[in-house]
Amino acid sequence: MCGRARCTLAPDAVGAACGFGDCQLRLIDHDRYRPSYNVSPGAYFPVVHYEAKDDGEALPVVQAMKWGLVPSFTKKNEKPDHYRMFNARSETVREKTSFSRLLPAKRCLVSVEGFYEWKKDGSKKQPYYIHFQDERPLVFACLYDSWQDAEGDTLFTFTILTTRVSKRLEWLHDRMPVILASDDATKAWLELGCSLDDVFRKFVQPYEGPNLVWYPVTSAMGKPSFNGPDCIKEIKQQKVNDISRFFKRKPQESNPNAATGQDPEREVCDRPRDVKKTKATASQS
DNA sequence: CCAGACGTTGTT
DNA sequence: GTCTGG
DNA sequence: CCAGACGTTGTT
């Protein structure tokens, strides 16, 4: 889960989403970040974390890092593979040596407008765009690391924690990213005020809120080179899907919208078609 | 002790 | 770096 | 994650 996303956020929006709306965060390597409607591992994202200073102080910064963890112990001559560790299972992240070593001091936050997930229907694949209804950015719990290449250049990379899927999204997939949807949650992940056990029990959980919504988008965005606002433009459902549904052996049992008669594949209807800001009723979870 | 691995996804 | 396997 | 390629021989 979570191998593609939209991130066109400006640094101030990233800071605000991560709970630093009241201060100007220092930017590191920000020129490397290219806002995009279709980002995959290997691309730079604006990442929020605490930078340890020499005097012991730790100040929050927005640093451009590549999606797809390249651990510090990677061989210098090795070619970085950003697709090997772009996700980390939250259920096992404390046991896995590659990730557990990062938990004490390499936690970070990544903010995006939304992410993509492909619904598999036989041989057909239909991508969906998943986002907050009020267009508030999502914040993912992440871990980062740095690696020195053969030339001595330092590469900063991160991985997104995943968890089992929420009830509302289980018709689509069985995994989802760990979404930190409150300032308490982002602060707990970044600052670790309480114990790791507490953080995992309280905040590293599937996001179940009803304001996380979705709609189908063009399959053209499956091509990583396809970019622009058309990636998140809602499309009408294909007839092919209706036909394949007719021939399905079993009906969809775990569909939370079945009782309401709502089509789970077109969950959100009343959203603006473009990127303009709207006066949405902001709801917090 | 040293050597070697260190991951997630989905699909079957 | 740190854990597992031999 | 998805998309796209996936091969050898001989001859010029």
Next chain:
DNA sequence: GTCTGG
């Protein structure tokens, strides 16, 4: 099916 490239 399976590997590579983005």
